[in-house]
Amino acid sequence: MQSKLTEHDRYDVLVVGAGPAGASAARSAAEAGASVLMIDRRNRIGEPVQCAEYIPRMLAAQVKIPEGAVVQEVTALVTVLPDGEVVRKSAPGFILDRARFDRGLAEEAEKAGVRVLPETQALSQSSGGITLRRRGKGLQVQTDVIVGADGPRSTVGAWIGRCNRRFLVGLQHTVMLRQPMQETEVYLGSHYPGGYAWLFPKGDRANVGVGIQPALGGALKPALAHIQRYLGDRIGPVVARTGGLIPVGGPLKAFDEVARVMLVGDAAGQSHAITGGGIPQAVICGAMAGQAAAEAAGGGAGAFTRYERQWRSVFGALLERAASKREEMESQWHAGELSQLLRRCWIACPEYHHAA
Numbered sequence: 001m002q003s004k005l006t007e008h009d010r011y012d013v014l015v016v017g018a019g020p021a022g023a024s025a026a027r028s029a030a031e032a033g034a035s036v037l038m039i040d041r042r043n044r045i046g047e048p049v050q051c052a053e054y055i056p057r058m059l060a061a062q063v064k065i066p067e068g069a070v071v072q073e074v075t076a077l078v079t080v081l082p083d084g085e086v087v088r089k090s091a092p093g094f095i096l097d098r099a100r101f102d103r104g105l106a107e108e109a110e111k112a113g114v115r116v117l118p119e120t121q122a123l124s125q126s127s128g129g130i131t132l133r134r135r136g137k138g139l140q141v142q143t144d145v146i147v148g149a150d151g152p153r154s155t156v157g158a159w160i161g162r163c164n165r166r167f168l169v170g171l172q173h174t175v176m177l178r179q180p181m182q183e184t185e186v187y188l189g190s191h192y193p194g195g196y197a198w199l200f201p202k203g204d205r206a207n208v209g210v211g212i213q214p215a216l217g218g219a220l221k222p223a224l225a226h227i228q229r230y231l232g233d234r235i236g237p238v239v240a241r242t243g244g245l246i247p248v249g250g251p252l253k254a255f256d257e258v259a260r261v262m263l264v265g266d267a268a269g270q271s272h273a274i275t276g277g278g279i280p281q282a283v284i285c286g287a288m289a290g291q292a293a294a295e296a297a298g299g300g301a302g303a304f305t306r307y308e309r310q311w312r313s314v315f316g317a318l319l320e321r322a323a324s325k326r327e328e329m330e331s332q333w334h335a336g337e338l339s340q341l342l343r344r345c346w347i348a349c350p351e352y353h354h355a356a
């Protein structure tokens with residue numbers, strides 16, 4: 001990786017954030033002929049991992065999963081409702097080594113010609129360019145188009161006044177697993193206000209976590225302790241801890257043509273407001289954003305609105321529906337009848353798909 005950056009540096013496209021959305025956008029912009037700089041404030045791309053690491057199998061049909069990034073396959077999603085009913089739904093997918101996944105996508109971008117700079121944070125935008133901080137030093141770069149792929153609390157989104165406003169907060173332990181598992185498990189109920197607990201197997205380990213909506217009451221540590229007690233001796237010692245924010249307010253308008261900005265992934269609120277899953281949308285919308293950014297940088301008219309139309313045609317209805325289900329779930333959380341409410345609002349239940 002090159003490390004020197006000078007004030008004279010100019011790129012067609014600057015991608016802020018080297019997660020799945022950014023790496024995918026950067027790669028597709030470079031493949032479409034743009035000069036691309038991708039920066040990330042982290043020291044090592046992909047770390048620390050802040051994810052339960054499940055992706056649906058369908059993503060593999062659309063994206064080459066980096067070598068070594070799949071830890072195991074899973075076949076189904078088992079949901080446990082508060083009244084004890086258990087719903088099993090086919091949900092074939094993979095549990096990733098997310099650090100390898102992110103690193104692999106960034107390496108593919110680099111192979112396509114993207115200049116990749118970790119330890120580099122986007123600070124502000126002005127007529128003079130984009131101000132970055134790299135290893136304690138400030139500098140400016142010039143760019144024609146900015147792709148904000150900088151996660152739930154996007155700095156680039158703030159520049160154009162598009163910010164996620166509603167979040168689940170997540171806390172997760174990776175634990176040793178006593179018996180191998182082939183299914184993911186989800187637990188719903190009053191211990192996990194507005195969210196859920198999960199047990200996702202990962203070879204001889206598993207990710208056990210909780211995501212909750214703080215505005216509905218409850219606290220993360222007791223919620224995580226509750227699911228760990230419930231799982232009892234199915235799980236062993238804790239080997240890693242993580243957590244993070246999940247945007248659940250629904251998708252944002254993901255561009256500002258005057259500011260020449262596109263947003264993608266969590267920065268654009270493209271995560272699913274009920275499940276919190278966001279990796280497939282980040283990768284797929286990232287490819288769309290990168291292509292559009294290259295077109296815009298090459299003078300193509302209408303590239304910003306085309307990006308918005310394109311990603312909405314694939315994910316818009318799904319994400320808007322999830323956001324409206326969340327609205328329903330949060331507004332009625334304390335109204336009693338929690339199992340019925342969760343049947344209407346949780347994706348594994350038929351009511352989720354049929355209710356208006």
Ligand SMILES: Cc1cc2nc3c(=O)[nH]c(=O)nc-3n(C[C@H](O)[C@H](O)[C@H](O)COP(=O)(O)OP(=O)(O)OC[C@H]3O[C@@H](n4cnc5c(N)ncnc54)[C@H](O)[C@@H]3O)c2cc1C
Nearest residue numbers: 017019020021041052053054122151170244265266278279
């Ligand atoms: C606890 C938890 C569990 C989850 N589990 C799953 C799951 O099992 N399956 C699933 O599909 N999704 C899951 N998600 C959601 C998923 O992790 C996100 O949807 C996904 O990471 C979005 O990718 P992204 O590239 O948009 O953002 P991110 O992966 O967040 O990447 C953003 C990058 O931008 C960088 N950055 C931020 N600000 C700046 C700046 N100013 N300058 C430079 N760089 C910056 C960050 O360092 C980061 O590397 C989970 C999330 C959490 C918190």
